[in-house]
Amino acid sequence: MKTYTLDQAKDELIGLAGSFERDQYETELQLELIGDMIQKARKQRKLTQEELGDLVGVKKSQISRLENNTGNITLDTVLKVFKALEAKVNINIEMLNKKVEVV
Amino acid sequence: MKTYTLDQAKDELIGLAGSFERDQYETELQLELIGDMIQKARKQRKLTQEELGDLVGVKKSQISRLENNTGNITLDTVLKVFKALEAKVNINIEMLNKKVEVV
DNA sequence: CAAATTGTTTACATTTAATGAAACTTTTTG
DNA sequence: CAAAAAGTTTCATTAAATGTAAACAATTTG
Numbered sequence: 624m625k626t627y628t629l630d631q632a633k634d635e636l637i638g639l640a641g642s643f644e645r646d647q648y649e650t651e652l653q654l655e656l657i658g659d660m661i662q663k664a665r666k667q668r669k670l671t672q673e674e675l676g677d678l679v680g681v682k683k684s685q686i687s688r689l690e691n692n693t694g695n696i697t698l699d700t701v702l703k704v705f706k707a708l709e710a711k712v713n714i715n716i717e718m719l720n721k722k723v724e725v726v
Numbered sequence: 727m728k729t730y731t732l733d734q735a736k737d738e739l740i741g742l743a744g745s746f747e748r749d750q751y752e753t754e755l756q757l758e759l760i761g762d763m764i765q766k767a768r769k770q771r772k773l774t775q776e777e778l779g780d781l782v783g784v785k786k787s788q789i790s791r792l793e794n795n796t797g798n799i800t801l802d803t804v805l806k807v808f809k810a811l812e813a814k815v816n817i818n819i820e821m822l823n824k825k826v827e828v829v
Numbered sequence: 830c831a832a833a834t835t836g837t838t839t840a841c842a843t844t845t846a847a848t849g850a851a852a853c854t855t856t857t858t859g
Numbered sequence: 860c861a862a863a864a865a866g867t868t869t870c871a872t873t874a875a876a877t878g879t880a881a882a883c884a885a886t887t888t889g
Contacts, residue, residue, distance in 0.1 A: 649818040654801050660819050667821060671865060682849055687867055694846055695802040697876080698757050709823060712755040715816040716763050716808060718770060774835060785879060790837055797876055800846075834887065844877070854867065859860105 652714070657701060658692035664708045665690075678707035755817070760804065761795040767811045768793070781810035 648660055665675050665686075672690070673683040689696060689704065705712045753759055768778050768789075775793070776786040783806075792799060792807065808815045 647818065647820045649816060652801065652805065652815040652817040654805070657801060657817070660817075664819060664821060673865075683866070684868080685848060691867080695800045697798045697800045697846065698755065698760060698804070699798040700847075701801070702755065702757070705819060709821070711820040711822055713752060713818040713820065714755040714760070714763075715752040715818065716767060717814040717816065718767060719812045719814055776835075786836075787838080788878065794837080800876070835885080837884070839882075846875075852869080857864070
């Protein structure tokens with residue numbers, strides 16, 4: 624596998640490895656985690672990288688790169704991949720410390 | 727302003743325009759909406775595009791492009807901008823129709 | 830209304846994401 | 860273990876994101 628940080632996150636966010644108690648993964652958006660979420664979703668679908676690649680319309684090598692957080696993925700790519708995985712992507716923006724001027 | 731679709735979304739997702747009842751915006755991730763979320767957050771902070779640009783480290787023209795959904799933003803940029811806006815970005819992946827093979 | 834501020838668009842350069850092909854590595858299977 | 864399958868990495872190319880500056884346009888203000 625890869626780094627420990629990812630595994631920690633996975634355990635915490637997705638439940639124990641191997642179990643499918645949840646079908647919804649939520650976390651703070653981080654570049655390093657998006658690839659992992661792709662991989663997790665792909666494995667849940669029991670697809671190989673090549674199969675997912677076929678669904679998305681790219682080669683398996685590209686899927687590998689996306690999963691391994693090479694570079695800096697674009698939103699378009701995120702959406703394409705999760706659409707192929709029949710997953711819905713939600714985003715949530717939380718404003719911190721309400722410094723809003725009350726005019 | 728821009729298109730009606732965005733306004734509809736805003737009304738539905740963020741509450742009536744002008745009111746700040748919510749400080750959290752959540753929606754299905756769409757390329758066309760991310761720019762709007764940036765703009766909404768920026769305005770909530772009472773910042774001009776130039777000021778936000780300074781915080782992020784880019785020119786105001788770039789902020790404009792991001793808000794107007796020119797192109798296809800990268801996750802890195804998404805994170806940079808919302809960090810400057812002191813906002814937390816959460817992402818949520820929801821697996822649809824559980825086609826998971828039960829091995 | 831005129832000036833100032835704010836936001837948009839364009840032109841051009843630079844960087845980088847996306848991608849395929851093929852070699853290479855790792856894992857799985859029989 | 861050997862073959863097959865799955866995954867990773869390298870090399871090269873293309874397209875697009877990003878950056879800056881400057882010209883424009885729109886909005887706000889006095």
